[in-house]
Amino acid sequence: MSPPLTPPPQLHLAPASDPKNISSLKRLNTLLLPIPYRESFYSDILSNATDSALSRVAFWEGSISIVGGIRARWELTDxxxxxxxxxxxxxxxxxxxxxxxxCVLSPFRGVGVAAALLADVVETAKRWGVEEVYAHVWQENRDALEWYRKRGFVVDEGVVEGYYMRLKPGGARIVRLRIKGVS
Known part of the structure; x- marks a missing residue:
């Protein structure tokens, strides 16, 4: 696992639950991700306390808009x-x-923005006694799979076929980070 990086001093994380941050997160996801998300994906950040606590945006000092964002949700053990x-x-x-x-705007990749966003969610997971953090990653996104591996995630064997309807091939790999000290 890569050693934790100290986020650059120019980086500032903020809750996505501020309405202007929600609209910025929506624009960022629309720009960078090939999957469209329903309005409820964003409105749930405002109406659901767990979604709000797990959703962040990243600002770079001197930038007037967000440069990255993360959206996560809490689930039961099953x-x-x-x-x-x-x-x-x-x-x-x-x-x-x-x-x-x-996701992170390309000029800000490789400087710790995504790592800081992920670290914020992992710290929340530890406080909540969460057992694992996991994600689906497009099977062809080798850079993302490697990025998760470097942060201690394990890539499950096999592919979840048909997970991404708009991508070809449409399979996903599941990456999992077991939270230490939680049984």
């Missing part, structure tokens, strides 16, 4: 969503965190 939203996130113990999106 990978399902709770029947009702969690009102008090301080009561969360266990479960999993699913990384739904993480």
């Amino acid at each position: 990978g399902t969503l709770p029947k009702e939203p969690i009102a008090d996130i301080t009561t969360i113990r266990g479960g999993k965190i699913y990384l739904m999106t993480i």
Whole structure:
């Protein structure tokens, strides 16, 4: 696993739950990701305390817009969503965190933006006693698979066929980070 990097001093993370940050995150995802996301993907950040706590945007000092963002959600241990939203996130113990999106504008890649966004979610996972953080990665995105490996994630064997309907091939690999000290 790569040693944790100290985020550059020019980098600032902020909650995505500010309405102007939500619209910026939506623009960023639309620009960089080949998958369109429904409006609820973003509105849930405002209405769901766990989604809000797990969604961040990154600003670079002197930049007027975000340069990166992460959107994640908390799930029960079996990978399902709770029947009702969690009102008090301080009561969360266990479960999993699913990384739904993480992206960074190309001029800011390689300087620790994505790593800082991921580290923020992993720290939340530790506080909540979460067992693992996981994500789906397009099977052809070797750079992303390697990026996750360098951060301690394990890539599951096999491919989830048909996961990405708009990409060819449409398979995904699942990457998992087991949170240490949680059994």
